[in-house]
Amino acid sequence: MTSLDAPVPSPCTNICRMNPATGWCSGCWRTLDEIASWSSMADDAKRVVWSLLPARRAEHEAPPEMHRRVVAQNSPGDDSADNAS
DSSP states (O other): OOTTTSOOOOOOOSOOOBOTTTOBBTTTOOBHHHHHHGGGSOHHHHHHHHHHHHHHHHHHSOOOOOOOOOOOOOOTTOOTTTTOO
């Protein structure tokens, strides 16, 4: 059986909150129409919906926070590193 022969799983994450600004569920990123018709959709149509989800999610999720590594440096005139021995 190829991956195209396998049943297409639902993207539902059981976090069902519709975003009024986008019309997408904040858990699975589908529209109400996509959610309501999922069980009767053809597998090809389900794959099309799946292909849309990563872009929807990326567009509306906050980007990951970037962390900087801070390296301590000696201040001018600070010779404590020189006297560490």
